[in-house]
Amino acid sequence: MIKKLYNLKIVNFKNTCVASYRRNPYEAVILFSIFLCISSAVLVASLKILSILNGLSVVGPILVDRLMYVLLMIIFLMLIISSIIVSFSTLYNDKEVDSLIFLPLPVRSIFLLKGTETVVYSAWGFIFLFTPFFVAYGIVLRAPNIYYVFLIPCVCLLSLLATSIGLSITLILTRLFIKYRTIVLFVISVYGSYALYSSGIKEIRLLNKLDPTSTIAIINSLVPNIRFSQWRLLPSFWCAEGLSCFIQGSTVQGLFYSFFLCMNTVFTVRITLLLSRLLFYAGWEGMQTAPGTTQKTLYKKKSLLDCLCIPLKITGQHYYAFIKKDIKMFWRDPFQRTQCILLFGLLAFYFGNLRSFQGVIINDPIWKNIIWFLNLGATNLILGTLAARFAFPQFSLEGKCFWVLGLAPIELKKLFFQKLLLNACAALCLVNIVISISSKSLNLSSSLLWLGILMTSLMSLCITTISVGFGVIFIDLKEEVSAKIVSGMGGTLTLIFSLMYIIMSIALIAIPIHLMVTKRLSITVLKQLEWGAGMLLVTISILSISLIIRCALHKISRLEF
Template sequence: MENRLLVLTIGSFLGLYCVAAYVLVSRGLEFISRMPLFGPLLLERLIYILFFFFFVMLVISNATITGMGMFRRKDMDWQVALPLPYRSLVLWKTLEGMALASWGLLVLSAPILVALGRLYDAGPGFYLLGAPALLCLVTISANLSSWLLLILVRHARPWWWKPVAALGLYIVLTTLYSFFAKADLQAMDGKDIVSSLHGVLQHTEICMHPLLPSSWVAEVIFASGRGLYDQATFFSFALLANALFALTLTAKLGNHLFYPAWHRVMSAVPMARAQAAQDAWFRHPEKYLRRSLAARLSGMKRAEHAAIIKDIRTFLREPTQWGQSLLIFGLLLMYTSNLRRLGYDLQSPFWIIVISHLNLLVCCLALSTLTTRFIFPQFSMEGQRLWILGLSPLSLARVLSLKLRLSGGIMGLLTTLLVFTSSLSLSLPWQRTVFFCAAVLMMSYGLNALALSLGALLPNFREPNPARIISGFGGTLCLISSFLYILFSSTALALPEAIRWKAQAAGLPLSPSLILIQDLSGLGAVLFLSLVFGAIPYWLAKKRTKSLDYLKEL
């Protein structure tokens, strides 16, 4: 019954997504292609950027899932002991990670490919060449992630993190400096849209590098869409040859680097346990006193403070978690701090309204990705050790509330900072800035409560891989519920703006009190939706955690 419900839910959502994505993408592409002067140029560059980011996302997601499959799975101990060559293990783990990490991207790109075919009015040859090109791109990305994993795990040293952290700090400072550089902002506020567009496109030339596989996929799309099948076949065979060569190189590297890398990871575990035994609280009572003082200052009991510290350390010890979170929030920070440089006419109230609401939508969608990926499997990742939490001075319901306080507080602060930065970049009045910050703060807590509650209501304690946990029914339900919550909330927030815009177009006067009432009504609707999608599942999850029926699932 559960499998049928899972198939029905996923199938309905994917069907709805494919139809909606096809309609929206096709209309957007037609709008861009009809722009005078620079429409075809902008369309071509957007396709390059699209496949470039697909390529980057595939490398990151494959590295995360393949790395956990190679070095974090408990069954790798006996798999390494099997009479199998190491290259076979690496190849199978690479293909497994590719299947888990890439099927979503193939589904996402299918409506885009159909929309491009409709735009070019292409025949069947467009799809017969475009689909294998995407599959080759997926294969190259998966193998590239395996190369990076094997090399880093085998040769990485602890001191490497210092220059990496210094580079990240430099990027953040450079972004902040460019945000507050008034001279550049004034130069970009001119009326010459051609120069503004040239400045934007100049920074995307890396996406068109001829050695990138994503550029070859874009060339296949362009050539097959225009009927140049010889050129499209050439790039398709180039992708196929590189995909086969990537598999061969993965087998070669796996045969030489996998066992030393795996042995290094396994050797680090006893050393970490020994270090943890040396750092025990009874060996260093002064550290225990400092932690107790910190717990008193934060207003929490010692057990609550210890649970919070456990979750923080677990997060910091997982590079796949903080790495992806840092990447997403870093990209959003760069995007929000450079809104003025995108070439829009920010003197027009229409574009300010559209960009501000789309910016809120982008931040919430990115947040829903993080909550589904990391917050939903938190309760399930306690796994076979859940009984330890049951014996602790804290109840499971209190543990759930502490997890919500930690994740909701941190993510709410970060998303509010992003929205505040974008409001400054768009020069919004303080009333609109407070409006958007209050909305994103409520939605941050709502998304975290929804993901955490569904993770507690639909746990999977037998699966140690969080990627597999979110691939089940609970993860799919969390993703769909988060999407619906964001869609309804964004509609409720944008509806007062649309009503006011129509009233202004008709010449009707608007009083400040009426504007305030409309904004408060939008925030009230978001609060109601947060209670429905966040508070009710959270109440059900706390009610279930008060019983001990979890023990039968261990």
Template sequence: MRSLCLLLSPRVLGIRNTLVGSGKKSRKRTFFMVGLGILFWVFMFAVSSRVLGYFQSVEVIGDLLAHHLLAMVLLIFFSLLVFSHIITALSNLYLSTDLELCHSSPADLDELFLSRFIYTIADSSWMVIIFGLPVMMAYAYVYRPGPGYYVALFHLGFALIVVAAGIGVLFTMLLVNIFPAQRTRDIIMLLSIFLIVALYLMFRFLRPERLVDPDAFFSAMQYISALKAPDTPYLPSHWVTETLWKYLRGLKGEGTLLNVMLVWSSAVAIMVINMWTARAIYFAGFSKSQEARKRRGGRRLLDALTTLAKKPLGDDLASIIDKEIRAFFRDNTQWSQLLLLGALVVVYLYNFSVLPLDKSPIRIEFLQNEIAFLNMGLAGFVLSAVSVRFIYPAVSSEGKAFWILRSSPLSAKRFLWGKYALYMPPMLLLSGVLIIATNRLLQVTPLMMFVCSATMFMAVFGIVAMGIGFGALYPNFGYQNIAQVSTSFGGLMYMIFTAIFLAIIIGLEAGPVYVIFMAQAKGSSIALWKWFLIIPSFIGVVILNCVAVYKPMKMGTEAIEEYE
């Protein structure tokens, strides 16, 4: 037990020093982070409460919809936790640079594995907790349950995380021992394929079309019966859902104890299975991961990519861009995530292709354009999530070689703008796919196509600049694995500021776009005084994007120049 505490202490002390710090600047940063986090939770809580309040006001099926939504939320969270733990476990158990030191220490294998298991839970679960807790509290606010709900939420939520972590870690250990270390790429590709298939199954489990297409049923009673039917009775998320729902509705009868025992027995069982499996195969898998890798093909393609990227830039940035591209494609944990991104884009576009717009009581042309406008916020969130994973760690990825850059003639400003130029083209391409393709599926008007495309084109410049800037403001050159960089304080701050940035853009454009669209729909002209509101709004969007590019890059440059 003493060795376990020692193995966990570096992470605990690191978190304490990051949050508390000894300097005044560190304390201000902590208070600022807490304040923004509280604002975000209040926003999520308000939105969730509004939706649940609306559901509760609907007679007969209101509670059924709320129950079904709770099941969907917990199933999605559980699925995300499993996949996140699979990816994170590969880094924490096999690829971290401090593992050689840990394995050479007197620590017992069980304690070492358990410490890495706890690391994996911490790295993979914090985002789901941040997004999920306001939703769960909104249920409590609307349904006013007793204290038993909060106790059940705490201990069952923890058990659900342990089950997801156990499944992810066990799956990773088995794969690493099935495949030789030289074929780590195949492991990640198999994980990606598994994720795509599981995503499809998850969407089929949810069957969301039942909530928006009651006409698919022969009668209202059949529709209600379908909503009552459990979707996934053998998953831990279902057991947690049923237990929490009974506390929300004040029904503490039969089934509650059984569901609690099922969740906790699953958590204990998966932990025991993981410990047995680790004793048998973990060290052998770690030894395989230390073997030299075979040289892979594709060198000519990398040469072509680096040559293309180097042409418009000077020789000083050429070597950095060359290194950046090669390091990205040599690291299987990095480039393989492009497959996951591809799956995300496919699912994203598919969701828009199956929207039952023709069944809405709202005129279809209004609904199409309204969804297209709101889609800018959703697409912006996807771009921000991609950016925090790939662009935010760009500065920290220099690692311990950063001192070479600082001692070279290359200025910090040119270094950051070189990174910026490298990541802009793929982000512009991704934004174009998300916006233009969805708008074509929705068959929006030319006005909405132009507004959405132009807005997202400008917003990408700000999203990428904030990713580079925040990465320079909060660098971590001593990371154990690059995946940890995006989950740091700076990564959270970046996600919060990009969300605020996108919300302001949509807020500035909402009124003007509505006025112009309604004028076109009615075939009338826009009053002169309205143009004095429309033009400043669009100018404000342009100015905001300019500030979002200039300010983070300037602050990042100053931070890099002052870094010691």
């Protein structure tokens, strides 16, 4: 039976691809080319960066070695979070489950089907993005062929293990804490405990014996923060260690770690399946009747949300109506709120970890400069993730109600600008708060803070436009599960384009400043270069914004319901 369900999914996917190709063959070819270009670009950029890093004396090989562990740990942790978010929607908020549950199927089969869907949706983007990097890693370190043979299986096994953990967490959370409010309280208390830990107990460790401004000392001070990636009980460590062994020619050790990872993955999957048999149906049943999720929640005629929306009346009667509707729909969707809490929790983790860098800043302008740009990048990455999660699916989430908008006496392009403006305002507030708090945490000067605010403001506009614009270009009115919309092709492309824009923008400004700080450039030349780089950044941003808006408006004008 499960085979038939899988076949059904495969046929469905194939038909969607064929229909899409028949509808517009050029679009399919263009999309394929974009994916190919992105893979090539990641490969080339990774080759360049890894070669530079590897060429650095003393610290280069250490950094390259650590990079594998850190990256695999990040992938592992992000996949757990991503699969929690996705599985919460695919298992408990998908109408397909409601229909499958009434079929004469064992619950385990339904879970297996939806679990596989979760694994695919959560992991495909990561595997697609990071595989070129690991290929480049092998090329730079002149890895033998066996490394490439085991690369994809190892990354896939790690992804499967991470998503299985995510699925198990979702199963346990929904069974133990059926009430939505309890889940929220649980997540908040986890973050709260971490915040307490990071603010009170954790201490910044610096090696006193070395000159605190020396590179080695600074790397050593940073190492404790990434040392977790080398914890031997961490599955990403087994994967990284296995791949490192293959690179170094220790094939037997590499095979040992690969099989160790494989065995643990199988074990975790078995545990997840066991948990599904015990918890899935009870959780699903509980979610159908839990207050605060779908059933009988009564809202007051004038709620606090209504009062908060009152200032938005200045936008005019119908825009106010749309904005109020969007805010209410977002706030009342428990799945959106859960994602929001998880992602803002990550933000809290970020602030918590910033304290560790305070010791590094000291007075060294080079490190101050590097950390400032890293912070700028991290802030915009946070925004990029949030925009891809929440701004991208906004049009698609109108779903089958789009006919209401299609009939409204308002041009859809104005509606697009309304959504863009709303998201841009929210993004501007968020990034400026994040950059101000993080700059303060890092004890950065006010001039750097203002430059950061200026840059993030411009970048947030572009990132929001990428997300909202791509949301229209890749609109999917048939999909009701927000997590699936985000994990689809459009959502992944949004994230990739945002990432590329962030890297390009920061590199444009950072490289001249870094050359000046390292005394390879005079201040006069720097000023000219910075003006040029600034102008180039503004031009690229405006061009990107215009191009995306143009494509989105073109799509909107052809939209049918």
